[in-house]
Amino acid sequence: MTMIDPSTTLILGDAVHDYIFRRDGLGGRSMADGAASADGIFMFIFWISTAVFVPFTVLMLYWAFKYRRRPGTIAQASPSHNTMLELAWSVVPLGFFAYMFFEGFHGYMARLTSPPDAIEMHLTARKWSWTLAYPNGAETPVQQRVGAQDVPVFYVPEDKPVKFRMISQDVLHAFWVPDFRAKMDVIPNRYTSFWFKPDRLDSASTGTTDTGVKYRDHFVFCAEYCGDLHSEMAAIIRVVPEAYYHETINKWNDAVDPVELGRRQWAAKCASCHSVDGSKNTGPTWKGLYGSSREFTDGSSYTPEQMANDDFFAEYIRESILVPAKKIVAGYPNQMTPWAGQISEAQINGIIAYIKSLK
């Protein structure tokens, strides 16, 4: 695909590369198909730039010293232009630029065009979380603490091409996996896609499951500014052995009781704004919500008795999920994304059951 083979760079080159791209636990290595060639182009530009910049700076300082002004003299005679020289320093850079452009173009096209056998998964973004639906319809129930936020963990098989078809429910987001050296915007009115083939696990792993299965985690960051919790809008891509991947997503797809289903919905879609331990966040906590009074920004309120009435409570929760702006709890901003058309009745029932369980 590319004329640059990163493995042929010098040892010093490797050390510099690893410093520039260093990540905890992974060194500086990129971890997906095609990413190494992007690193190769980057390092090519880096060394060319260094080869221009260092002599440039040395000459500048040397001449500034050597030709320092001595009173009673004027500048020595020297040409004020030189057509050949000026042509040379216009055309030679143009040659290098053309090479950079073609290398970058090849790499870009290769990384936009997904192979036909890629596993297609569906990624949905919203303020401020990611949800991934696997080919069998399951969603990730696993979360991990990053900073002060629980973020979802997405399981993908090693060494297999995976394609995310992506859409946003509200504003612009961007899906960036630094270890894969790629990102793509996630836009509200059209699908964009992001494909990758993660390197094999034997090249590096960052952890082991309880059952002794090796895996490797990669951070996902939202790279397009999207508001208050933009910097908390992370996720983790967990590269696992293929058999373990199939086993896991099949297990997630099994029928579960409504409370567990609701908990998984919370983990995947709600946790960035609604706590379940009583702490304050962008939205009200779910702990103790069942049977507690509510006051709204429009001045109206619900009594504890109303909120403990199962039908009334279910109606209120359903409305708050589908059309959140109708009733905003006093003291909280009108921030939540409407879920109408984005969530099934079974999932809503699960959430209602889960909230009731949070005494």
Place this chain on the structure above:
Amino acid sequence: MATIDDRNADTLGSAAGHGHDEGSYLTPRGGLITTIWDWATTVDHKKIGVMYLAAVLMMFFFGGVAALAVRTELFSPVREVPGEGITGQWLGSFLGNPDASIAENNNLYNRAFTLHGAIMVFMVIIPSVPAALGNFFLPIMIGAKDVAFPRLNLLSWYIYVTGSIFGIMSILMGGVDTGWTFYTPYSTTTDADQMRVVYMVLAAFILGFSSILTGLNFVVTTHKLRAPGMGWFDMPLFVWAVYATSILQVLATPVIGITLLLLVFERLFRVGIFDPGLGGDPVLFQHFFWFYSHPVVYVMILPGMAVINEIIPVHSHKKIFGYRSMAFASLGIAAVSFLVWGHHMFTSTGELAATVFSALTFLVAVPTAVKVFNWLGTLYKGSISMTPPMVYALMFLFLFTIGGLTGLPLATLSTDMHLHDSYFVVAHFHYVMMGGTIIAFIGGLHHWWPKMFGRMYNERAAIVFALVQFVGFNVTFFTQFILGTRGMPRRYASYVDEFQTLHQISTFGSYILAIGFTGSLAVFVHSLLAGKKAPQNPWGGLTLEWHVESPPSTHNFHKEPIVHHGPYDFDTILPPGWDPKDYPVPNAHEQAEAYAKAQHSHVGSSHH
């Protein structure tokens, strides 16, 4: 040949007493009230330039404070520490809300970086060199008494102030969290019940008109008011670059005006243009926005180059290398800059069109490289005075070259997929906008300060603070390149732990930078209060501003100048006001005598 008076009779406006020799433009005409009224209603391009300078420096201070707030918040990430709960939230406590949630604290951070970006771009960098230094020096450098439309010039300043007031009103109402780029649909939906986003957008809209009118004024001035004897290729390169900038301002700014107005319509009247919730297209906004804002990147950097074009030959006492290629490079950059806006959208939808924009972006790099090599060539065999302006010019060459070279992996499609919207981009544009334009602006201020205010400053202190800025700048921003390649996204109030060390180094750098700028301010204040009187030509320049007094008289020239030599003929012309012993060009003594005679008899500032 026309005299000064009848050439400009229709544009002199209300400037009373013209035709008399009334001292410097700074000489008060009466008491305090009279003087204030005199300045507030002046049509003198020099006073307007000084008023822009004051306004720009004040906004630079506010933008800088916001930057320090941003860097301080980033000193530690928001994280949960066992036993201590959530730590790393500084802004909330600082602004009196120690119990702020993560979302509330981040929101303050988002307002701070938006404030920093919007102020620095719209109110500082865009007007810095053209409106402040350009207003003061462009007419003098081409031998004119004023710009072509002096009243329009004053109006531009009032429009700038009006725009800034709208911006400040928005900040007082709580500020906005849209980012200076106002990307939709975030910008059309955030704080939906508040007017402050509308005010901030209107501020940018109004400031745009100030740019357009100033640009128009400079284009006409350059075309129509050049002194006799000054052909296009006799113009100082400062004028060439400001001229190229002005063309960009006139052509590109209306596009952002329309775009911002559409955004306001969408917010206020829910007309669907950009918001997909209303049937619009958010990517359309990005095209509209960058169709203006990319040319504006060159509106910001070309004037910086303009200043360096003057500083390097004057302080090297040597003809600039490749004059014509410099002039054409300015125009070339201006022309190609209209065709590269798409490189801000390589990762928006991943379309084939991106390749065209990538190729065109590399094309912009060529004239830029030509300029850098020409500046270096000018140093060769020069006679270089290491004055504060020259120190700033060398800093510019170092920083701007890094800024330019780090643009290459951003123009390359496959590497931009990783670096886009990362700290690498943040570092890159700070090296260009701040290491380039702001450093050039401060260097230009040191170069022309004696001419503007008639006072010298402490040169040694000025150099020390320049070096402090240089160190602080690199500590702040070089670390950010590495943060970017390692995966740090921009506009983050928090980050994962492994980025903390580099963030802390960067924050320390920003404090060093703040010390450097405060020092420069002190040098200038000291100069105003206790500086030695400046000679007419402290550095030995040949362009027309060095032929007039420091500070210049109200009408700049006592008689219309006639241009007999090129702006950089340092090998044959004795700098006006210099002792032939110090500068032994052929016929130095004859030139000095002829010049003294001309000054004495008010024949004009020409000599032969």
